[in-house]
Amino acid sequence: MGYGFGSAALASVVLFSWLGTNVRALFCICAVVVIITASMTLRGAKEQQLRLPEDIRAPTVRQVMKRMWHGIKNTPKPIARAFWVQFWSYFAWDCTFIYGSDWMGRVVYGGDPEADEDSPEYRLFYDGVTAANLGFLLMALISIGWGLALPWACRRCPGGIRVVWGACLLLLCILLFSTTAVGEGQRGQAVFLFALLGFPKAVAYQIPWSIVTVTLAADGQEQSSTASQYDLGLGNRRGLYTTIFNLSQASPEILVSLLGGPCIYVFNGHLTSVLVMGGLGALAAVGLCVRVLEPPTLYNRHASDTRKQSMEMPPVHTDQEASSQPVQSLPAAV
Template identity: 25%
Template structure:
């Protein structure tokens, strides 16, 4: 714990343990593993909802009447909210003195907002129709407005929930770099579990039969399935969050512990965030650059993956519900297979890293895999178009088994780099933020790292839709930009991330 002035102190500096210890105190020990597992399991509830967003909502907004070239603007709410909300929540969770702990009040609030948001999204068509939207394939402005409000709330809530969860994992690790990496590996594993469940639910066309009330005059089969998926999402998130909040306790932190025993003065949030950015150590700066380029590569895939399968691979159009919806379900199946690979790879990251030896080699290598995967999506698109089959009426038929298998293989292989993207950057940020008393600045550190994620998302969301429209309305231009960004990210990771050394042991996986 610091004493005195904190003016020139970087919140990312890893402090050395004190050389003397009080005879009545002992060094902090990492919490029991089961506590870390319980908190990490919240990721399954979060990611179930994210899986539904990534696989079903881009097609859904087009069914509500938003053109493809404008659909990417809907996704701006995530980056914009993340730009503000996660650093803000991270900072105030670092300095929270609630009797319930630093992180748990924010986790509870975030979960409540997620549940409210998915209800708005799932029932947007019904609420819009009740407010005056017409039935049929015409544009539904009221449903769109309700959907956008729910979508904004959902992204704010997810940012409010994820940051404190990862920060709580860092708190439970008590500054141990090994335990911090294990905690983030488990978080990544449960993200994979949530993805598998979410994509499986999204790919099953008759899920709405479990909830007969989901099918209404304003909400067709596709909409009813989406609504049913979100109902399951609410139940899952509620269960894992309640279990974690009631089984893992936090100590109350006094205000003095954040103010240098009363001698220091707490810096205002934006001042501390600006100070953190101005005083970034070189490893953290490189981490932000590599992460930013990494997400320039990933976000086009996350934004358009199922739409790519439905349009470019299956040859469907939004108005052609049969073929397009079949492609969306096939894309959800591909994302589920990807999540299975993600789950196994998340557990194996530590093993692979030990054989590779250095973070920069591992991270660079997986970015090259990502670049090749995005490039192969372009190749599969060309092959699908070249081999497109039509019936006697001139309607496109589903792709051949070979084309579909190639697309599914791409989805699956991309689960390998995704496991590293979901674990290593966050573990490094937590390690940089830890100090000797375990209080650390993990919330602020993860908030700053989040800037390297949301700014690229804003860049892609602003430019990909209009750019795709210029090139004919497809998804390929965004994938090509992603492939280039992944390549550059890999090169920078290998050439600029620090090599192992005595002063860098904390940032190198042994």
């Protein structure tokens, strides 16, 4: 919905014409949506007030930091390995989302956001940002469809989630490297590249978090083979490990913010260099994807293979079952 509103000419609608620009109209819509949803939450959510017993003291800052550090060092292997794949994946995504619209307006459309608002250069940049949002809208639609098909693809693929995840990350890498071949005036090609980002985007939203949730859920099954194989011992630290994994998506944005400006400066102001830098991050994620540990119960892939093998095997009768079968007598000789 956000990309859809971003690609529409909201300022030309009578309801938003008094705001003057699309950006103001978008901010106005976002503010109204936040007010409505927050009011619904405060009105409808039932919350029970919790009181700590008097004999329990709140942990100190040092204890909290020590617990976090201990959690980072003892993160289960499936989550730890998925962490670094997601880290470099989001490094590529942050390069795309922070600089993608600007790249479309400057490089592809040849516009200039610092020009006068009535100048053709400013209008071209404005049209480029609108086209970028259209590409991101198509990306979101493709992401929805591919996300629904991902469980089926992971079950059918011989290599499992490693192959599916790695292939989509490789596609992300190729698409970001392909921006070097898109020049001014090639608007359709640029929108098409942005639309294809929907395939790796669906994977980034689904597979890593599926690994986290399945790995943590295995702790509740004391006799499960998954818990014994990975020796989780998570106890009540599920929230901590979920928070730690969330750093794989939050921290890359800081890194991109620190490296993006110097990268553009080194390459004489070419925004394409930042997207190529994101492609290198996606390439690193592809290499790390080989080491990902796939939980056996994820998408029921191993369970479906077991059922398939059991259906293909012929029934085996034991001696006891054979002896219990009724014996048909031969016809008497005449």
